[in-house]
Amino acid sequence: MIKITLIGSGNVAQHLIKAFAKSELVEIAQVFSRKKETLASLIEFDKIVDDFQDLKEADLYIIAVTDNAISEVSAQLPFNNQLVVHTSGTASIDTLDAKNRKGVFYPLQTFSKNKDVDFSVIPICLEAENTFDFRVLDTVAKSISKAVFPINSEQRKALHVAAVFVNNFTNHLYQIGQEICEANKVPFEILKPLIQETADKINTLNPTEAQTGPAKRNDSTTIEAHLEYLTNENQKNIYKILTQSIQNNGKEL
Template identity: 80%
Template sequence: MIRITIIGSGNVAQHLIKAFAKSELVEIVQVHSRKKEKLATLLEFDKITDSFEDLKEADLYIIAVSDNSISDVSQQLPFQNRIVVHTSGAASLEVLDSKNRKGVFYPLQTFSKDKDVDFSAVPMCLEAENTFDFRVLETAAKGISNVVFAINSDQRKALHVSAVFVNNFTNHLYQIGQEICEEHQVPFEILRPLIQETAEKINTLNPADAQTGPAKRNDSLTIAAHLDYLNTENQKNIYKILTQSIQNNGKKL
């Protein structure tokens, strides 16, 4: 059994706590949080500490904080030569303090506070400096997920940038669509089946093959009408950029 300490209390940390609590391969030794009460509903209060000096010995320490805080947190750890990893998709191994053995334990998923996640389907992207440490990470990852990958820092950066496109940017487009609907008193719910169908296509089709719409068909009259209909420059600019990108992709094919 892998004994784990989690440092952090945000969305990623809280979802990891919930997932590890159900695992038979992992034991949560301790969780560090500056606000202990924030985690009081997730585990025993005596397992929560707000002091780095009070951290107990564990097989693996997972830093689940903002990217900007990883380096500072790793420097404050009062021990050496233990396995310390972060959960960031963008940060490299080098942000971790060299007094400990470095690694990455990156769950590639979007985490929201009040939305439960089935961790068994979450891809776990792992990186370590040696084979022994990787096996520790792999055991911990397999304790909560059925999808585990060895991913180096450069590959993880590519994944994270790609994830911003397919997740964050896509969700922002949902928001714009909702704003347009609300502005014209149209229920956004009407679009939900379309959103669902588009997402499900990715299970069977290459994204380029699944592309449809006026840009793909080069329906210039429809494109012009849409641009004339949109009320803000931001919406018009986004529409133009994405239309041009789709059309340029078609030329490459």
């Protein structure tokens, strides 16, 4: 059994606790949380510590905190030459303190409280400084996921930017669509089959092939009608930018 200590109590840490609890290859030795009660429903209370000095020896320490806290947290760890990784999509491996062996264990998924996920299909991106440590991370990752990838810091940064476009920005567009529906007393549920079909297409078509709509077919009459309809300047500007981006796709600049 590989002994793991998790440091953090946010969404990522909580979902990892749930995933590792189902694994037969790893054991959660401890979890660090400044507020023990936050994790009391997920793991035995005696395994939760709120003082770094109480951390026991483990095979792997996973820091699952906000990006701006990674460096400070890793510097406070009271040991040397242990395998310590973070879960960030953007922070470099070098953000971790050099007194320990460094790595990255990045699950590429959006995590929300009270929304369970199937970890077996979540891509986990790994990085380590040497082959032995990578094998440890690979074993741990494959104990909870079927999609494990070696990704270096520069590739992970690009992947995270791409993820913001396909996830965070797309969800914001859902929000705008919902606002337009609600303002006109139209149920947002009517759009959900369209949203699902658009997402499903990516399984069989690449995004360029799947693109449809007035911008794709250069339907200027519809585009102008939409812009005339929109009174919210923010929505109108987003519509213009996305329309232009679609129309410029494939053109040489």
